[in-house]
Structure formats: structure tokens, C-alpha cells
Amino acid sequence: MTEFLLAHESTLRLAIFLGVLALMAVWELAAPRRRQEIPRLLRWSNNLGLVVVDTLVLRFTFPVLAVGLALMAEARGWGLLNAFDVPGWLAVLLAVVALDLVIYLQHVMFHAVPALWRLHRMHHADLEFDVTTGLRFHPLEILASMAIKLAAVAALGPPAVAVLIFEVLLNASAMFNHSNIRLPLALDRILRLVIVTPDMHRVHHSIRPEETNSNFGFNLPWWDRLLGTYRAQPSAGHDEMTIGIEQFRTPRELWLDRMLLQPLRGPASGYSINREGKDAR
Numbered sequence: 001m002t003e004f005l006l007a008h009e010s011t012l013r014l015a016i017f018l019g020v021l022a023l024m025a026v027w028e029l030a031a032p033r034r035r036q037e038i039p040r041l042l043r044w045s046n047n048l049g050l051v052v053v054d055t056l057v058l059r060f061t062f063p064v065l066a067v068g069l070a071l072m073a074e075a076r077g078w079g080l081l082n083a084f085d086v087p088g089w090l091a092v093l094l095a096v097v098a099l100d101l102v103i104y105l106q107h108v109m110f111h112a113v114p115a116l117w118r119l120h121r122m123h124h125a126d127l128e129f130d131v132t133t134g135l136r137f138h139p140l141e142i143l144a145s146m147a148i149k150l151a152a153v154a155a156l157g158p159p160a161v162a163v164l165i166f167e168v169l170l171n172a173s174a175m176f177n178h179s180n181i182r183l184p185l186a187l188d189r190i191l192r193l194v195i196v197t198p199d200m201h202r203v204h205h206s207i208r209p210e211e212t213n214s215n216f217g218f219n220l221p222w223w224d225r226l227l228g229t230y231r232a233q234p235s236a237g238h239d240e241m242t243i244g245i246e247q248f249r250t251p252r253e254l255w256l257d258r259m260l261l262q263p264l265r266g267p268a269s270g271y272s273i274n275r276e277g278k279d280a281r
Contacts, residue, residue, distance in 0.1 A: 006160055009067055013168060020172045024131040024179040033182045033198065034239060036128050038251060046256045047132035050139075053256070057139040062146060066167060069153045070160035079157015088159065095158030097220070099166045102152045104223040106145060107216040114268040119144065121271065122262045124212065125248040129205050134178030138263060173219040177201040196221050203234045207242040209271050211235070245271060 058065070064072070073079045081091050110120040119141040126133045137145075153163060177196045192200045196217045204215040214231035217224050224230035234241040247266055252258060 006067065006071070006164065009164055012164075013171070016168055017171060017175075020175050021131060024175050024181065028130055028180045031182045033180050033202075034129070036130070036180065038128050038254070040130075042251065043126070043128060043130075043254055044132050046254055046259065047126070047136045049256050050137070050259060051135050053260075054137060054139050054142045058142055058146060061143055062150070064150075065146065066149050066153050067160050067163045069150055070158055070163040073154060073157045074160060077157075079153070079155055081159070082157035091159050092162040092165065095156060095162035096166045096169070098156055099149070099152060099158065099163070100170075100218075100220045101223060102148065103145075103170065103219075104217055104227075106148050107218070108229070108273070110141070111213055111216070111271070112273040114272045116141075116144070117272045118263040118268050121245055121247070121269070122259050124205060124245050124271075125253065125259075125262060126205075127244050127249065127251075127254065128180070129178060129202055129243045130180040131175045131178055133205070134174035134176075136259075138260070140263065169219055177218065192221050194221070195219065199233075199238060202238060202241070202243075203231050205243050206234050206236075207244055207246065208235065211241075212245070212271055213273050245269065 073082060077083070081095065086094070110116040119138045122138045123133070123136050123141070126136055158166075173196065177198050178201060179198050181198055183191070183197060183199065188197050188199050191197050196215070196219060200215055200221060201217075203211050206212055211231060211234055214229050215224055216229055221230075236242070247269055248258075248262060253262075
């Protein structure tokens, strides 16, 4: 089974990506959480165009990606998990949880360092919050994130199938928890004990800096609760909260060319952690 999954990695990931994207899109139409004012065609065409750019940049920059490096680590005995006789199922579980923690810490770092916030703020500059927001990342952030992920894989030595599972979960959960879907409040309270829900993550996309700098988890919600970055609800409520950041608030800023140039434009603003209200340049 493991060999089959790894042999068909690209096909599997594409199928799950398209399936989750389609499911969330239909769900958003059937049961939207918030009313959206900006035409979906404008945002979706540019956000999905960015996915194409990110994929091409990633493929042409790195000779090996996370799953490939995990295979190399297994073959050569690199990394912590390869240094000990850990049962396969436990190694997969530990690896998925550890990689999720790495992504949480990386996310915090991209909010804490002004230079990195310049890259990450393009994700937050979306003026609406829906499934395509979960795919909207600057190519330079994607490259930095992959470099961090590769370093984590080399140090941890996770099974390749664990890296594949993690990558699929991360992508699917990002689309799920950015979706503009309405969940019953009782169900949301239960789900957010084990996964990051849309209502939990939407707080992170509030225009208010103290809310932007909360709820950093993408898949597992535990890190926010354990490390003090959890915020249950936005102060203005989900229906009235303003999505985005103070900069780049015109529809023209949603175009692909403007998104790609955003890291070079204007100050880093007051969103970097511990720099609220300062002109971080």
C-alpha cells in the first residue's frame, strides 16, 4: 500500500486537491457563513492563477521536495526517527504531529519577523475569506516554507508516507478552514477540539492586529491552546468583522500582478508581533 501511494503521489495529491476544492466550493454556495461582496470570478481567477505560479516556481527551484527527501533520509538513515527502532505506525503518527508543530511555529515566525511578514501579508490581504484564500501564498513564501519543511524532514527522518499524509492533510485542511461555510455552533465547538475549523481560523484573518496574531494553527488546534495564541471568537462577530489588513484594500490589489509585487510596496505595517502601532519598515 505504501509503495502504491508513493508511486502515485502526484496523481493522488492532485485528485484530493481538486476534490476538496470542488466540495468546499459547492458547500460555500449551499451554506455560506458570510455574505461576499466581491465577484467570485475576480478573486478566484487570480487566486488560482497564483497556485499555478507557485507550483511552477517550486518545481523549478528545488531538485527534490519533501516526500523525495524523506525517501532519501530513509535510505541513508538520516534523522531522529531513523536513529531509533520505532514501530512504523508510531513513526508516522509522531512525524505528522511534529511536522504540524513545525508549520505552526513557522506561521508564528512569519508574523513575528517584519521581513517575513512582507511575504506572508499577501495571504492576509485577501478582502474575502473563502476556499481560495487557503491557496493564496506568495511564491517567495512558498519557497521559504519548503526550505523549512526540507530542513525539518532531514532532521526528523520521518517515513515518506508520513510526509505524504502530512502534505495532503495540510493542503486539504487549509482549504477547509479557509472556507466560507456555516457549521452548527455546537458542531464547531466539538470539531475545534481536534481540527482547526473555519470559524476558528477566520479570526486570524481579522483586520485587527491582536486577532490577526492569534489562531496560527492550520490543521491541529492544540498548539494555539497550549502556547497561548488561541482566541475563540472575533470581537466584532463573524458577520461584522472586517477581513484583510489595513493595506491593499482596493479590488485592483486582488489582481495577480499586484499580489506578486506586494512585498516590495509600502511599509510592513503594524501587524508584526510585538510591533503593533509601529511603522515597521
